[in-house]
Amino acid sequence: MNLEMRDRLDDLLSDYFRPETTPASLTARVARSTRVADGDPAQLVERLAIHATSHGISLIRVGRPGRAAESGLTEQAREEIVQYLRGERVYFSVPIDLSAAPAFQRRVLDAARQIPFGQARPYAWVAARIGNPRAVRAVGTALGRNPVPLLVPCHRVWRTDGGLGGYLFGAVLKRRLLELERTTPVLEGCASTRIVCRVGCDHARRMKPEDRVVFASVDDARSVGYQPCKVCRPSAAA
Amino acid sequence: METERRLMARVGKGDEAAFAELAVRYGGRLLAVAGRLLGSRADAEDAVQRAFLQCFSNAARYRPTWAVSTWLYRILTNICVDELRRRSTRAGGDRALLSMTTSADGLPGSYVDLHRALERVPREARLLLALRYVDGLSYGELARIRGISINTVKSQLARGKHLLRGELAQRGVL
Numbered sequence: 170m171n172l173e174m175r176d177r178l179d180d181l182l183s184d185y186f187r188p189e190t191t192p193a194s195l196t197a198r199v200a201r202s203t204r205v206a207d208g209d210p211a212q213l214v215e216r217l218a219i220h221a222t223s224h225g226i227s228l229i230r231v232g233r234p235g236r237a238a239e240s241g242l243t244e245q246a247r248e249e250i251v252q253y254l255r256g257e258r259v260y261f262s263v264p265i266d267l268s269a270a271p272a273f274q275r276r277v278l279d280a281a282r283q284i285p286f287g288q289a290r291p292y293a294w295v296a297a298r299i300g301n302p303r304a305v306r307a308v309g310t311a312l313g314r315n316p317v318p319l320l321v322p323c324h325r326v327w328r329t330d331g332g333l334g335g336y337l338f339g340a341v342l343k344r345r346l347l348e349l350e351r352t353t354p355v356l357e358g359c360a361s362t363r364i365v366c367r368v369g370c371d372h373a374r375r376m377k378p379e380d381r382v383v384f385a386s387v388d389d390a391r392s393v394g395y396q397p398c399k400v401c402r403p404s405a406a407a
Numbered sequence: 408m409e410t411e412r413r414l415m416a417r418v419g420k421g422d423e424a425a426f427a428e429l430a431v432r433y434g435g436r437l438l439a440v441a442g443r444l445l446g447s448r449a450d451a452e453d454a455v456q457r458a459f460l461q462c463f464s465n466a467a468r469y470r471p472t473w474a475v476s477t478w479l480y481r482i483l484t485n486i487c488v489d490e491l492r493r494r495s496t497r498a499g500g501d502r503a504l505l506s507m508t509t510s511a512d513g514l515p516g517s518y519v520d521l522h523r524a525l526e527r528v529p530r531e532a533r534l535l536l537a538l539r540y541v542d543g544l545s546y547g548e549l550a551r552i553r554g555i556s557i558n559t560v561k562s563q564l565a566r567g568k569h570l571l572r573g574e575l576a577q578r579g580v581l
């Protein structure tokens with residue numbers, strides 16, 4: 170009886186998963202997509218001036234990078250931003266220093282930092298989050314003056330009607346950042362070591378391309394024999 | 408017919424005709440896997456398009472020790488799995504209910520029970536079932552695509568089918 174049931178299940182599954190013929194529209198889309206030239210978003214980094222205190226990154230603005238001001242922290246920030254813009258990093262480990270920001274702005278920026286990679290929230294969400302739901306406009310202003318854009322992801326805050334809202338580096342880049350985050354995986358396992366990391370962890374960066382396996386959650390990875398990385402702690406983030 | 412590896416070598420040199428041939432050969436199978444995993448036709452087409460694009464831009468990194476189909480399925484499943492992660496974190500809570508109602512639309516009646524039963528199967532096992540039944544991939548190929556051991560493939564498939572049998576029996580289908 171068991172055998173009969175298994176055969177019927179196999180038939181059902183084969184029928185359900187039957188492949189289709191490739192639609193011509195898909196082939197055309199695929200062929201077209203290879204011809205879309207896309208500039209390297211990481212070029213943005215060359216135009217950034219990054220400042221740091223001894224505690225962390227305190228200011229990122231478009232401007233000439235002052236050579237004298239470069240430190241270990243600014244170099245780390247620059248490198249992490251390049252990786253982020255290339256879709257090789259989903260979190261920043263360089264410390265930031267917001268101590269010069271007014272208390273209200275700090276609360277707004279802290280709330281924005283809670284928005285997960287690849288997601289967007291309305292300005293009203295941030296206002297509610299800081300316990301001041303009527304301060305939507307003030308939230309917009311505070312985000313607009315974000316001293317450390319990218320590191321504090323103010324680009325993940327959009328208007329309630331789905332509109333972009335403003336962005337320090339321009340609306341085009343804001344849209345591209347969200348698109349970038351929507352197509353960058355967050356959890357990556359290494360098929361050789363069977364360790365799962367957040368994308369951007371040093372362990373994950375050393376992986377060979379053919380060892381990269383994406384997971385939807387740390388639990389999923391565990392279910393097929395992977396262990397979470399002890400360095401980047403994906404369980405805490407996911 | 409040109410071997411798949413030779414075709415990939417041409418793609419690696421930027422040959423667009425070879426790339427179009429690759430898309431024709433594998434598009435349907437990739438679309439079936441993505442469609443069943445993601446539920447919506449539009450999302451599936453996006454995932455397949457992105458997979459082919461990654462294939463094109465990374466073709467130089469392709470190693471002939473991999474079957475082309477295995478390599479393509481690895482790329483596609485990586486994309487689909489991340490899309491599933493995004494959906495579950497975006498909606499939080501019980502997204503399964505939502506995806507059931509949306510993705511069962513347009514399915515022939517006889518598939519609806521199986522579709523809903525599949526929603527009860529844990530993600531990794533569901534993924535393996537889709538790959539196994541769309542293309543009849545071997546345990547070894549499945550293991551390589553997901554970076555897991557053959558024993559894990561077997562136990563996940565067995566567990567998935569066990570759950571399906573239970574669900575379908577409850578619905579009076581099996």
